[in-house]
Amino acid sequence: MGELQTMLENHGLMLVFLNVLAEQAGLPIPAYPMLFVAGALGVQETGPSIGAVLAAVIAACLIADTAWYFAGRRLGQPMLRTICKVSMSPDTCIRQTQSLYLRVGPRALVFAKLLPGAGALSTAMAGMTATPLPVFLFYDALGALVWAGAALLVGVVFSDFVDVILAGFSEYGHLAVLICVGAFALFLAWRVWWRFHMLRRTRRVPRMTVDELEARRRAGTLPLVLDVRAHGPAPIERIPGAMVVDMHGSLDALGGQLEARDIVVYCACPHEISAAILAERLRAAGYRQTWALAGGFDEWKRLHGGAESPPQAAQAAQAAQAAQAANDAAAG
Structure with missing residues (x-):
């Protein structure tokens, strides 16, 4: 596996931390491939332990997600619009994320990272709705555990297959990178075409x-x-x-x-x-x-x-809920 495996074995924990931090901060750098490899190396005892990887992932997620939380709390709806403008499907981005969080509350953070594009948006929604910080941190850490645990489990189960992939990257690294970049470029071009077609179609609506x-x-x-x-x-x-x-x-x-x-x-x-x-x-x-x-x-x-402002909106919502609860108690 050559230099690639050597780098992962010697600096795997730091690479996982930085990769997850970058992805959770919003950069288009997927962390799941790195977690697959970390899971495989962990079970083979040639890389950092699974527990250490999970701790690094949770720390990285809490750092990035807390920043999104306070941004959502301070900026509110404009923050969601800014995030959704760089989404592949900005039209449904806000509506679906709000719907998820309004229905489920902070428990949505447990599985939000498993849904494409919902991670940062859900943490921003937590800030917008003035979810208490300790509650947010608890559910966000649990969500990071579920998200990373799923990837590490796949790496453990398919560790032999991961070895084959690593060997292939070591031997055909440049070709593999070109294939990945080409596939991503084709996907991006298709999404841009679909977006342009949708905008042109709906522009006809008065x-x-x-x-x-x-x-x-x-x-x-x-x-x-x-x-x-x-x-x-x-x-x-x-x-x-x-x-x-x-x-x-x-x-x-x-x-x-x-x-x-x-x-x-x-x-x-x-x-x-x-x-x-x-x-x-x-x-x-x-x-x-x-x-x-x-x-x-x-x-x-x-x-x-x-x-x-977001805190005022949250206080109004809480007051309305309290009034409704009082009415229900009176009726009962």
């Missing part, structure tokens, strides 16, 4: 500006407003009068709400694509007077003086 929506409200001709953002058990601010819908749900669930009415759909994602997708479905179903709200919920908040 937009209504927030000013036009407010003018209709003042004139007493407010359209039916549909909210396709992620929602969970905790209260979430939305445009007054908006109806919460699932963008992929059956249109029959809306019943007679759609009949003889103008419809405006909004979301909180880049290029308002989630809203445009539902608006496209509605128009194809015969509801031609349907628009996506230009700028989405963020533009509506800007017009109305800006969003609450």
Whole structure:
């Protein structure tokens, strides 16, 4: 296996720590291949022990994820938008991550790292929702253990196969690197094409500006407003009068709400694509007077003086939950 195995055997722990730290910080440097190898070398007793590798991974994850946590707590929704802009699927990125965290809470951190693109976003959501720091650290460490443990287990089970791969890299290293880079370039090109195609398609859906929506409200001709953002058990601010819908749900669930009415759909994602997708479905179903709200919920908040800060939003949500719990207790 030559120099590659020698490097992994002598400096494996530091390499694992730096690789995981870089990946969790957001750099496109996958850590799983390194963890596979670390698992194989650990079981063969030619590299760092499995326990030491797990400790290094958890430390690296806690360092990077705590930074995302405080960034989310300080910056809130703009932080999610910034992360999602570099995602392969920024349109669904925010909605899916918010939906996951709002439904499950900090327990989502246990398995978030196993879901592509959800790791940093979930830690930012923990900060946005003012999850207590000790609770965040506990679930994040548990999530790092699950994430790294799965990779190390694969390395242990397929240790002989990993040896073959390492030998191949040592002998055909340059060719292997070229193949990997070429495969990644093809994947990236396909995702860029898919993204361009989706943007071009949804751009045909007409937009209504927030000013036009407010003018209709003042004139007493407010359209039916549909909210396709992620929602969970905790209260979430939305445009007054908006109806919460699932963008992929059956249109029959809306019943007679759609009949003889103008419809405006909004979301909180880049290029308002989630809203445009539902608006496209509605128009194809015969509801031609349907628009996506230009700028989405963020533009509506800007017009109305800006969003609450993350701690204020969390306090409002906690107060609403406490009031609901008191009402339930009174009813019982």
